[in-house]
Amino acid sequence: MSTISVREFSYNPSAVFARVEKGEAIQVTRHGNVIAILLPGTGASERYASLVAQGQIRLKPATTADLDRLPACEPPEDVSPLDILLAEREDDPR
Structure with a gap:
């Protein structure tokens, strides 16, 4: 985000x-x-615009240090990571 x-x-x-x-x-x-x-x-930030406007969240630009804090997981070799992601999305009630 620019300032x-x-x-x-x-x-x-x-x-x-x-x-x-x-x-x-x-x-x-x-x-x-x-x-x-x-x-x-419009775009990816559109879904957060109202929350930012209300002061409920603050957008922060991502850095490579943010990637280091993400949990790592190794999928089983016989399963596609894409299949796992799609299955999790189907289970998400949102």
Whole structure:
């Protein structure tokens, strides 16, 4: 997620909105404090936009360090990892 200041935003808001339309999420700050988060209206972040707007969650860009914290698992050699994923998705009530 990119960060820009209010002043930077005020110079060319159309350019900032063009970046958001292309799928970029942008934090707007005043004196170093986040005062707004601009999210694309469509795409992967759309499902979280209302939660971010309500302040219930904060989006954080992923880093390679985040990957190290994910649990590792080894599927059995005779089973496809894709088959396991699809089976778990079928069991998920959402």
